[in-house]
Amino acid sequence: MSRKKEHNRPLPAGPRPTGPKAFRRRLLAPVAVSVAVALALAGCSSSSSSSSSSPSSAPPSAQSAGTGSGSGTGQASSAPTAQPGGPNQLQDAYQRVIANVLPSVVQITTGESLGSGIVYDDKGDIVTNAHVVGTATTFTVTLANSSTPLDASLVASYPDSDLAVIRLGSPPGGLKPAVFGDSGKVQLGQITLAMGSPLGLSSSVTQGIVSATGRTVSEPQGGGSPGATIGNMVQTSAAINPGNSGGALVNLDSQVIGINTLAATEPQSNGAAAPGIGFAIPASTITSIADQLIKQGKVTNSGRAALGVVARSSFNQQFQPAGAVVVSVTPGGAAAAAGLQAGDVITKLGDTPIDSLNALTTALASLTPGSKVTVTYTRDGNSRTADVTLGTLATP
Template identity: 80%
Template sequence: MLAPGAVAVLTALALAGCSSGSSSSATGSPSGSGSARPASSAPSQSADGNQLQDDYQRVIADVLPSVVQITTGDSLGSGIVYDDKGDIVTNAHVVGTATTFTVTLANSTKTLDATLVGSYPETDLAVIKLSNPPGGLKPAAFGDSSKVELGQITLAMGSPLGLSSSVTQGIVSATGRTVSEPRGGGAPGATIGNMVQTSAAINPGNSGGALVNLDSQVIGINTLAATEPEANGAAAPGIGFAIPASTITNITDQLIKQGKVTNSGRAALGITARTSFNQQFQSVGAVIVAVTAGGPAASAGMRVGDVITKIGDTTVDSLNALTTALASLTPGNKVTVAYTRDGGGQTADVTLGTLETP
C-alpha cells in the first residue's frame, strides 16, 4: 500500500507500500571526463555493456508481464502472478483488511476484479485471486533461496509511487537478515527471518513486487525499505529487504490449497511469554506465562515463571527480542536456552518446534 511507517531494526524501516513516500535523486560524475581512453579499449567495453543491457532487457521481458498493480480503496501496491488460475501473491500489508481489489496487469490498462484467498500477517504474505482470469496469464518462476548469493545482480519490479511496471537494479547486499516491520495502519508488525537485502531501489508502492535475478527467477517479494531515524524518516538509499522465495512458495501454496497456513516453517519454543521487568522497570528477559504440554520447552524441563535471557549466542531482554531471535532459527535445530528460575541461572538444550497457527 502507499503509507510508510517507521520501525527499528539496526535503523528504522518503512514498508514499501504506502502513500506519503518521499522521492530522492542521485547524481554522478560524467564518465567521459578526464583524458581520453585508448581507442583499442572501446570495442570490448561496448560489447560487455551491450551484453549486460541485453540480459536486463531479456529478464524484464520475461518477468515484468507477471508483475501487477493492486489497488485497495485509495491505496496501492504490487503483486506477482503465481499461477495461470489467477492467483496473485503479495504482501499482507498491501491487502490490509480488504477482501476485494482491482488489479491491473503489466500489459494492459484494463482493471480486473479480485478477491482475497487468504492472508498470513506473521510473514506478511497474502494471496488474492482474479475473479475472471484472462487468457495468457504468465506465472512467475521462483528461484532457489539457498542459491542466492552476495553480489548477485537483482532487478526490483513493481509500481513505486503508482508508476506501474517500473524496474530498478542493484545487487544482493546480504542474505539471512531478520527484520521487524512497523505495526499499525494495516501493517502487521511481523518479524521475518532470512530476508534478502538489496541495493535495488524499493519505494512506496513496490510492496508485493518482484525481486528478480538474471535467470528471470523471483528470489523475493519487495517488502521494506530502510529509513534514517535522524533524518525524520527520510529514505536511506540502497537498503531494501525482500521476503525470500522459499518462504513465499511455502506460505502461498498453503493459502491457495487450504485458505490458511498450518505449517509456518518458523521456529518455536512452544510457549506463551511476555516481557519481564526488574524492580527498576527495566526489561530483563521474556517470562514464560504458558507452556504447551509436550512442546519443545516443556520437553526440555522449562516451566511457567522461567525468564528466558538468552537463545544460543543472542541476548533476550524482551518478548520482541525473543521473537526476533526465533525468526532467525529453523525448526528441528537444537539450541541452548539460558533462563533464570527463582533467581538462579539455568540452561536447557531445546529442539525447536514449528510455530503453530490458528
C-alpha cells in the same frame, strides 16, 4: 518512538511500534541488522498520491527463462549465471529479464491504497504482501501490458509471514506466471532487479545487488500492517519505495528470488529514504505459504520455529529490560519437554542475548523447526540452561 503496551501472546508474535496509516511510510527499530537506520514497509502508496500509468503495449518479446508451473514454483537449475562482461551485454541482459518478468508483475489497488503483486499461476492467483491487502477482500488489478482494470478477490492471507494471495475473477488469456528461483542459491553480490509500482508508477524497474542474505527483520504493526517478524530475508541495494510492496525481486536468470517488502529510512531525517537498503521475503517462503493458501485456504505448516511458551518482557528494579519471562508453557511443547516453567526468565537463546519478548521473537524467527538450541534462563535467582529442540509454530 512510542510502543504499545505489551500483552501476553504466543510466540513468535510480539508487539511492534505503531505506525501511521497503511499507505504511508512506517518506521521500526532495526532488529538483527547492524545498520543505523530505521525500516519502513515498502507498503502501499496513497491511491491519490500519484496517478498510475501502464504501458500501452507489452514489453518486447524474448525467450523466457522458464515457464511457471501450476503451483507457481520454478526451481533454479544451476548456480546464478555469470554476470555479463561489458556494458552492452549487461544492458541486453537487463532488457531480456524485464521482457521475461515484467508481464508477471501487477498493480493492486484497494479503496485507499495501492501496491504490487506477482502472477503465481495461470488460474489467476496473485501473490503479494499481507500488508498490501490489509483488511480488504476485493481489489482492482492492472497488468503490466494492459490498462484495463481487472476485478480480484482475496483467497487468503497469512500475516505472520506477511504474505497473501488474491485471485482474478476472470483471468485474461495469455496470463504469464512468474518463475520462482531457489533461495538457497542466492549469492552475495548477485545482480537484482526490483519490479513493481512505487508511488503508483506501474511497471517500474530498479537495479542493484544482493547486499546480504539471512536477515531477520521485524515490521511495524498497525494501520493494516501485520507486524510480522520475518527471517531469512534478502537485503538488496535496488531502490524499493512505497508501492513496491508485493513486487518482484528478480535475478538475471529471470527468476523471482523475493517479494519486495521493506525499505530503510533515516531515523534522524523525518523518515527520509535511506538509499540502497531494502528487504525482500525469500522465494522459498513465498512458494511454501502461497501453495498452502491456494490449496487449503490457510496455512497448516508455518515452517517457523516455536519454543512453546507464552511470554512477556521482563524488567529489573531499575526498569531496564531484563529478559522474557515465561507466563505459561504449552503442554507437550518444546519448552515443556526441556523442563521450563512459568516464572522462568529467558536471558539467552543459543548465543543470542534476550532482553525482551521482541528479542526472543526475533531470535526464533531466524531458526527452523527441529533446531536444537540451548536456552539460558533464571529461576529463583539462579541461572540455568536447558537444551531445547524447537517445535513448529501453530497456525490459526
